Amino acid sequence: MAQSALRGLCSRAQSFRLFVVPQRCHSLSRPLFKKEDVEVTFIKASGEAIKTKGKEGDSLLDVVVNNNIDLDGFGACEGTLTCSTCHLIFKQNDFDELPEKPTDEELDMLDLAYELTETSRLGCQINLSKKLNGLEVKVPSTINDARSS
Amino acid sequence: MIRYCSLSIQRSVRTFMTSSTQSQVAKLCIVGGGPAAFYTAQHIIKTFPECEIDILERLPVPFGLVRFGVAPDHPEVKNVINTFTKTAKSPQVRFAGNVNFGIDLSLQELKEAYHAVILTYGAEEDKTFGIPGENLKNIISAREFVGWYNGLPRDKDLNVDLSDENVVILGQGNVAVDAARMLLSPLDELRKTDITEHALATLADSKVKTVYLVGRRGPMQVAFTIKELREMINLKDCSSIFEKEHFQGIPELIPNLVRPRKRLTELLVKSALETNPKPSSKTFRPLFLRSPLSFTGDSKVTGVEFDLNTLQGEEFEHQTAISTGVKESIKSGLVLRSIGYRSVCADPGIPFDKQKGRVINTKGRVDHGVYSAGWLSTGPVGVILSTMSNAFETGANVVDDIRQDIINLNEKKPGLRAILSKLDARGVQTVSFDGWEKIDQEETKRGKALGKPREKIVNIGEMLQIAESGKKLTAKG
Numbered sequence: 097m098a099q100s101a102l103r104g105l106c107s108r109a110q111s112f113r114l115f116v117v118p119q120r121c122h123s124l125s126r127p128l129f130k131k132e133d134v135e136v137t138f139i140k141a142s143g144e145a146i147k148t149k150g151k152e153g154d155s156l157l158d159v160v161v162n163n164n165i166d167l168d169g170f171g172a173c174e175g176t177l178t179c180s181t182c183h184l185i186f187k188q189n190d191f192d193e194l195p196e197k198p199t200d201e202e203l204d205m206l207d208l209a210y211e212l213t214e215t216s217r218l219g220c221q222i223n224l225s226k227k228l229n230g231l232e233v234k235v236p237s238t239i240n241d242a243r244s245s
Numbered sequence: 246m247i248r249y250c251s252l253s254i255q256r257s258v259r260t261f262m263t264s265s266t267q268s269q270v271a272k273l274c275i276v277g278g279g280p281a282a283f284y285t286a287q288h289i290i291k292t293f294p295e296c297e298i299d300i301l302e303r304l305p306v307p308f309g310l311v312r313f314g315v316a317p318d319h320p321e322v323k324n325v326i327n328t329f330t331k332t333a334k335s336p337q338v339r340f341a342g343n344v345n346f347g348i349d350l351s352l353q354e355l356k357e358a359y360h361a362v363i364l365t366y367g368a369e370e371d372k373t374f375g376i377p378g379e380n381l382k383n384i385i386s387a388r389e390f391v392g393w394y395n396g397l398p399r400d401k402d403l404n405v406d407l408s409d410e411n412v413v414i415l416g417q418g419n420v421a422v423d424a425a426r427m428l429l430s431p432l433d434e435l436r437k438t439d440i441t442e443h444a445l446a447t448l449a450d451s452k453v454k455t456v457y458l459v460g461r462r463g464p465m466q467v468a469f470t471i472k473e474l475r476e477m478i479n480l481k482d483c484s485s486i487f488e489k490e491h492f493q494g495i496p497e498l499i500p501n502l503v504r505p506r507k508r509l510t511e512l513l514v515k516s517a518l519e520t521n522p523k524p525s526s527k528t529f530r531p532l533f534l535r536s537p538l539s540f541t542g543d544s545k546v547t548g549v550e551f552d553l554n555t556l557q558g559e560e561f562e563h564q565t566a567i568s569t570g571v572k573e574s575i576k577s578g579l580v581l582r583s584i585g586y587r588s589v590c591a592d593p594g595i596p597f598d599k600q601k602g603r604v605i606n607t608k609g610r611v612d613h614g615v616y617s618a619g620w621l622s623t624g625p626v627g628v629i630l631s632t633m634s635n636a637f638e639t640g641a642n643v644v645d646d647i648r649q650d651i652i653n654l655n656e657k658k659p660g661l662r663a664i665l666s667k668l669d670a671r672g673v674q675t676v677s678f679d680g681w682e683k684i685d686q687e688e689t690k691r692g693k694a695l696g697k698p699r700e701k702i703v704n705i706g707e708m709l710q711i712a713e714s715g716k717k718l719t720a721k722g
């Protein structure tokens with residue numbers, strides 16, 4: 097609970113970066129110097145692939161926000177587990193590899209997502225680790241209307 | 246030098262707005278300033294940046310039900326306001342608050358001023374039962390109750406009497422659960438929220454101990470979502486007590502259900518059958534298979550007469566409630582009616598389905614040059630996510646129609662200039678987004694003094710006065 101609140105604060109601070117001064121929000125659990133880049137590819141419903149990277153410990157929502165990735169409506173509640181607009185679909189083996197299993201609260205929000213699959217997760221709840229390098233996730237179409245891109 | 250600089254920036258914005266493939270700027274008007282409005286605008290400026298979008302909102306303040314519906318103890322949900330604010334500050338968008346569509350301006354006038362009008366004015370009325378006693382004192386619609394604790398100006402003087410131990414809420418949707426949670430939450434939890442001071446004062450004297458949440462059908466047909474149920478079950482100093490007998494046969498159904506109904510039913514069954522109620526001073530009591538027949542009381546309500554129902558039909562989704570002829574009464578000094586919102590037909594020119602209480606539309610297309618989005622379009626169901634998705638669809642259709650010349654941009658339209666001069670002549674003071682930000686600052690300041698994130702101003706006159714110090718809205722952008 098405390099952790100997810102903290103996460104919420106972090107991503108909120110980060111989205112303020114869009115308006116205000118750049119400011120880095122660190123994960124408190126790891127020392128700074130160890131953070132490595134993790135490559136992530138977002139596949140939009142239109143098929144377009146966006147290759148980008150984040151740092152270890154970043155959530156997938158952080159990756160979208162920090163890299164200004166254009167996904168309509170993504171992360172509406174800013175990582176506070178109250179909207180499900182950060183719904184992402186994983187490949188089965190990546191899904192199995194994710195270190196933290198979804199909490200009841202995450203599953204509750206996922207229940208409201210469109211195109212829910214067995215390998216769906218909420219992006220704001222997934223933190224990058226080195227192991228996830230090269231991760232490919234699908235962005236469901238209802239958030240990102242295929243016709244518009 | 247500096248002046249020259251800013252001028253040239255302005256000029257380049259203009260060139261950018263007029264000189265791409267389509268040489269004309271689309272002048273669009275959005276009526277209503279809730280999530281549907283901001284999401285539609287967001288989608289259009291992204292996919293067709295050569296546009297000018299004016300958002301006309303009845304209240305001096307934006308954001309619709311995010312401000313006046315979403316419960317005060319769910320502040321995270323309101324983070325969407327940050328994105329809406331970004332949209333409102335885009336060079337293409339202007340917000341005009343305190344403009345009452347249908348009274349201050351007609352649909353015809355908007356059609357004359359803009360290439361297209363997008364109606365997103367929501368669902369602001371409520372459904373009634375039409376049964377005896379419904380006019381008794383302290384029978385209140387959940388919509389008004391929500392407006393009251395959330396500072397909606399029209400509900401600021403609502404008289405809510407919490408002197409009785411029992412409350413009946415009729416309806417089993419999320420709004421009903423929100424209302425129950427407000428009545429059952431420890432006061433100290435609410436104090437930290439942006440709940441209005443008048444509601445807080447009334448709740449401080451509350452004698453309410455038990456809140457019944459009554460539905461016509463059974464546990465398989467509840468309309469609330471699992472997050473709201475879990476919150477009730479975990480509420481401090483409150484136990485949830487279910488009628489076990491209505492869960493017969495339900496555990497056996499679970500394996501064949503799909504999400505989200507599956508997880509919701511699992512949690513219901515678990516709470517109903519497996520857990521013992523914790524000792525607590527308050528109780529949340531969902532009741533099933535009851536339809537209200539009448540309300541009792543002389544001037545103030547004292548109870549509700551129910552007809553007990555049974556379910557008919559095979560598949561649970563389609564089961565209907567039919568009366569068994571057996572009656573029951575429940576004592577209650579406050580009744581909240583929470584059986585849905587409905588839209589009104591704000592202008593006689595709108596094709597409107599009175600039965601369903603919404604605008605007649607196909608994927609957001611209403612009439613030539615007229616569109617709709619959000620709850621006005623879909624009916625009052627779903628969460629912000631569904632409103633967002635619906636608004637994106639309408640936005641995409643508007644852009645499609647522009648690209649296919651169904652909306653003809655060669656037609657000259659005066660846009661905001663004409664609208665502002667009409668409003669001016671009619672003595673309507675408009676509130677710009679800058680004006681709203683002045684109100685926002687004042688509310689935050691007042692909240693801080695009370696240890697809350699904000700204290701909402703509930704008086705329209707006062708809002709207008711504060712907004713006056715902000716920049717005036719002009720047609721120049």
Ligand SMILES: Cc1cc2nc3c(=O)[nH]c(=O)nc-3n(C[C@H](O)[C@H](O)[C@H](O)COP(=O)(O)OP(=O)(O)OC[C@H]3O[C@@H](n4cnc5c(N)ncnc54)[C@H](O)[C@@H]3O)c2cc1C
Nearest residue numbers: 277278279280281303309310314346366367619620628629
């Ligand atoms: C009590 C309640 C709690 C909710 N809680 C949640 C929640 O926790 N999470 C969630 O995701 N969703 C929640 N929702 C749902 C969410 O609020 C809706 O999905 C969303 O607000 C619908 O957006 P809208 O723009 O269609 O309508 P609205 O938000 O109603 O916006 C309509 C706007 O139009 C304005 N308007 C009305 N008439 C006129 C007129 N004549 N002229 C000009 N303007 C006018 C209104 O003032 C309003 O600002 C809740 C809804 C309610 C009722």
Ligand code: FES
Nearest residue numbers: 173175179180220
């Ligand atoms: S950003 Fe809202 S749930 Fe993840």
